[in-house]
Amino acid sequence: MTPVKAPKAVRIESRAVRCILCILFCTIVVDGLLTEFLVRGGYGSEINPLLITLIDGGSFLPIKIAGAFFATLFLWIKYDDEPKAVRRVTLAALAVYTAIVYWNLAACLFVLLTQPI
16 A cells, blocks of 8 residues: 655645644634633734624634635645745744734733632
């Protein structure tokens, strides 16, 4: 039995780039989870008016995950054509989302520490 190989268009030889893209996806999903927790719990608010309606409607997290998946898939596919540009964009997006996640974690920590026991 021969193993199934990914098509050449989606195969990235660089393990570091694969890991960074996966970390970017996970960071975007964690941002969505923390945002939904803070907004639904009444501890924070969403700045983006389009996303506020999605949170209220209950479709925020599935759309956030799908968007993260398609964004990282696009970067994954484009890596062969423009490896330097994809690295720059991925690292910039990772820096932004990491800052957002830390901000949301600080808000969650503040909520947990200020709640009466």
